[in-house]
Amino acid sequence: NAGVTQTPKFQVLKTGQSMTLQCAQDMNHNSMYWYRQDPGMGLRLIYYSASEGTTDKGEVPNGYNVSRLNKREFSLRLESAAPSQTSVYFCASSLRGGEDGYTFGSGTRLTVV
Amino acid sequence: SQQGEEDPQALSIQEGENATMNCSYKTSINNLQWYRQNSGRGLVHLILIRSNEREKHSGRLRVTLDTSKKSSSLLITASRAADTASYFCVYRLMDSNYQLIWGAGTKLIIKP
Numbered sequence: 001n002a003g004v005t006q007t008p009k010f011q012v013l014k015t016g017q018s019m020t021l022q023c024a025q026d027m028n029h030n031s032m033y034w035y036r037q038d039p040g041m042g043l044r045l046i047y048y049s050a051s052e053g054t055t056d057k058g059e060v061p062n063g064y065n066v067s068r069l070n071k072r073e074f075s076l077r078l079e080s081a082a083p084s085q086t087s088v089y090f091c092a093s094s095l096r097g098g099e100d101g102y103t104f105g106s107g108t109r110l111t112v113v
Numbered sequence: 114s115q116q117g118e119e120d121p122q123a124l125s126i127q128e129g130e131n132a133t134m135n136c137s138y139k140t141s142i143n144n145l146q147w148y149r150q151n152s153g154r155g156l157v158h159l160i161l162i163r164s165n166e167r168e169k170h171s172g173r174l175r176v177t178l179d180t181s182k183k184s185s186s187l188l189i190t191a192s193r194a195a196d197t198a199s200y201f202c203v204y205r206l207m208d209s210n211y212q213l214i215w216g217a218g219t220k221l222i223i224k225p
Binding site for chain 1: 143144154155156157160201203205212213215216218
């Protein structure tokens with residue numbers, strides 16, 4: 001089925017470890033996004049990529065890096081995980097910068113101990 | 114903070130009843146969207162209403178937008194157990210191309 005695919009679905013890291021969350025979309029969307037969702041809060045934008053070859057910081061970029069590998073793929077890297085990064089991470093994509101709504105992946109539940 | 118605010122935070126109704134959720138925001142917006150999230154995963158886009166629209170329908174969903182009051186409402190008619198989910202109001206700022214502002218959501222429970 002067409003959509004946004006995130007891997008992994010679950011991950012437990014020790015403080016200081018690094019990992020990369022993968023995201024791929026097959027809808028030929030131009031824009032891709034990484035969000036985090038903490039309990040009792042709405043989603044907060046970490047980074048976004050308006051188009052292939054560009055990336056920009058969102059609301060909460062500290063501690064993260066991203067790579068727009070090609071039009072389909074947008075990865076999120078935690079270089080040195082901290083307990084404050086325990087969260088559910090969502091990747092999303094849109095055709096025209098969110099003007100027509102976003103399509104979300106199913107999320108990655110990350111726990112940093 | 115520019116976070117949107119949903120009201121109520123939680124709503125529990127009987128199956129078949131109508132559910133109304135409200136959203137308020139603080140600044141001028143380009144459009145406002147509603148999303149549904151089941152069990153902490155799987156955000157699904159429900160409906161988008163533009164700043165020059167006042168009302169929009171999609172199946173059992175009805176969304177209104179009052180830009181003078183900076184508020185929106187989502188009505189789900191004839192609720193079903195499958196409507197149990199969290200509903201988020203999301204809006205795009207007028208002067209932003211990509212920044213969406215998310216509220217904390219309304220948790221809706223439909224009792225059988």
